[in-house]
Amino acid sequence: MPDKPRLLQIGDVTDRMHARFEAGFEVVRLFDQADRAAFLASEGASFEAVATDGHWGVPDDVSAALTDLKVVASYGVGYDAIDADAMAARGILVSHTPDVLNDEVADTAIMLWLPVSRGLLPAERWARSGRWETDGAYPLTHTVRGRTVGIVGMGRIGQTIARMAEAFDARVLYHARSRKELAYEFHPDLVEMARASDVLIVITPGGAETRHLVDGRVIEALGRDGILINVSRGSVVDEAALVAALEAGKLGGAGLDVFEAEPKIPDALKAMENVVLLPHVGSATVETRRAMGDLVCENLDLWLAEGRVVTPVPECRALNG
16 A cells, blocks of 8 residues: 655644544644754655644745645635745645635624624623612613624625624625625725724735735724724734724724734733724634534545645635646
């Protein structure tokens, strides 16, 4: 029986995934290597496959050393930590895990919007601390009904968020690279869309092209009663401009699942009552993470069997014969 192809595992995986990897591959974990540079120099050329995730991607030293690399299976829908164009130019298939996490991330976006608008976390502390008895009723908040919701990015998850927002009688606007065949209002100018929105939900891919797409001008246009929700990548929002606007009372609130220097979160944000913070858990349920892991394995299994993957990234679709 021929030797199994070698797979380099970058980051952690579940036991379920590891068992499936080992059925078809000789698995080696990058982070177990005491001398990474020496390991890559001596063994890099022996790996045909990589299993990674949206955080670790494929670092430059790994990409350069794996001269016989043929497939990269990434855990997550975002893949901005992988140079997919360069991989495609080398004939390397890159896959990700779209669709299986759409509902979960969209749920998280909505769950961030609601407590920010209604002040649920400080109101809960008001009740728990006894201030309801001593200080009386909690201050009035704003309804989530009939608001104008601007969505930055109208891919699979953006469209799921839009459908959910409609349940709250929202008027939905969207900003994307191009108009789509959708019933929602397309806005090519993000600043103008922010000015027209009560809530701005960010779900565009990360990477150099979208770095600080939501900058000070956009945040200023959203205004003192506006709410910013980010469930995409921390790099998409200019975090310093966001903090400054919140501190100056020029933005009504924010709900954030992602940050520019994760896991570090600015202390200023932690101290704000009108901000809800999550530790990048948009898709973090047992059910969704299992489905994501299974899709990573399905991509690798299909590559072993037929030389193609189930869910290639757009840059590699032409390679996926």
